[in-house]
Amino acid sequence: MKSEPLIPSTPLTIAWNFTYSCNMNCEHCYSRTEQGKELTQGQQSRILKKFIKAKVMNINFGGGECLMRPSFFPIAQLAKKNGISIALSSNGWLINDAMAQKLASLPIDVVNISIDSADPYKHNKFRSTPGSFKKAITAINLLKQQGIRIKMMSVLSRLNYQEVEELIKLAESLNVDEIEFKNYKPAGKGLANSSQYDLEPIEWKELYTKIIDMQKSASISINLGAEPILCLLGRSINNEDDKDLTSGSPCGKLSLCVKPNGDVTPCVYMNLVIGNMLKDDLPYMWKNSAILKQLRCRKPEGKCKQCPHFELCLGGCFSNTYNILGRMDGPDPHCWWQSKKDK
Numbered sequence: 001m002k003s004e005p006l007i008p009s010t011p012l013t014i015a016w017n018f019t020y021s022c023n024m025n026c027e028h029c030y031s032r033t034e035q036g037k038e039l040t041q042g043q044q045s046r047i048l049k050k051f052i053k054a055k056v057m058n059i060n061f062g063g064g065e066c067l068m069r070p071s072f073f074p075i076a077q078l079a080k081k082n083g084i085s086i087a088l089s090s091n092g093w094l095i096n097d098a099m100a101q102k103l104a105s106l107p108i109d110v111v112n113i114s115i116d117s118a119d120p121y122k123h124n125k126f127r128s129t130p131g132s133f134k135k136a137i138t139a140i141n142l143l144k145q146q147g148i149r150i151k152m153m154s155v156l157s158r159l160n161y162q163e164v165e166e167l168i169k170l171a172e173s174l175n176v177d178e179i180e181f182k183n184y185k186p187a188g189k190g191l192a193n194s195s196q197y198d199l200e201p202i203e204w205k206e207l208y209t210k211i212i213d214m215q216k217s218a219s220i221s222i223n224l225g226a227e228p229i230l231c232l233l234g235r236s237i238n239n240e241d242d243k244d245l246t247s248g249s250p251c252g253k254l255s256l257c258v259k260p261n262g263d264v265t266p267c268v269y270m271n272l273v274i275g276n277m278l279k280d281d282l283p284y285m286w287k288n289s290a291i292l293k294q295l296r297c298r299k300p301e302g303k304c305k306q307c308p309h310f311e312l313c314l315g316g317c318f319s320n321t322y323n324i325l326g327r328m329d330g331p332d333p334h335c336w337w338q339s340k341k342d343k
């Protein structure tokens, strides 16, 4: 077995799925199919103290819709007071002027607002929520007025793959700080609806190629996330010393996910539980979890065995492989690489 790569002594980032509740029901949602007993505010506070002790640097609050849990503000405030950078992902529905002011007073470091289509009708239908497009735009404008950094988030799918120009233009017109195009993840409802919304590998190649080209002329920053298969389009290791950290997926090497009931998983899209924050020690789980060890030492499988990019890609996004193929090692089902003999 390949030796374990060098990793930080604790996760630098926690994706904290703070609640199962949400006021929407989006077609691609990884969390609508999850349920459990949510942590109390007291338990959330105990968990936050463990993050502080472990010197976690960033918490990305997500859900569900985080703003539906009143405990979000005191917990986020405590995190901020202890020097942790905080981000919030929201559908924007609950962000009125008072809420924007409250977020500014934390102060929140960045708010990610989801917009799935530049066409209000398509966005509203995809989210099963009439009026949600207008609310998201209003939220962005109110957050801007408070001087909050805003990222517009769009999950790429068959719904919007032909309108990336329009989404970029919308982001530019809203004067957001950044637009992030996220890869469609076949998890939760996203898995159930993948035949309708996921793209074929060749379509991922064409779409990413197009967006990378648009990055050169757009007036705002366009982020494609940490998708390992992007190495096929030229992502390279700048610093050989960082290779262990920058190769493959950052999940389980730089970050972990905590679910609303305290369960810990390698990433938000994967329901493979490595422990629970209420009863388990974070540094111990991080160091000793057999699941994390396996994910950090992925072996080439199938076409990855012939692929010259394996050292950088490590088989792609393991949640895609796990959720679709039911195993840990690649290749990522979104990968378009083919060996010469398969072309």
Ligand code: SF4
Binding pocket: 022, 023, 024, 025, 026, 028, 029, 030, 031, 032, 063, 064, 065, 091, 127
């Ligand atoms: S994607 Fe977000 S807004 Fe949509 S249902 Fe899921 S948690 Fe709610």
Ligand code: SF4
Binding pocket: 229, 232, 303, 304, 307, 308, 309, 310, 313, 314, 315, 316, 330, 331, 332, 335, 336, 337
């Ligand atoms: S074949 Fe495997 S290692 Fe190569 S790019 Fe595809 S998923 Fe990554």
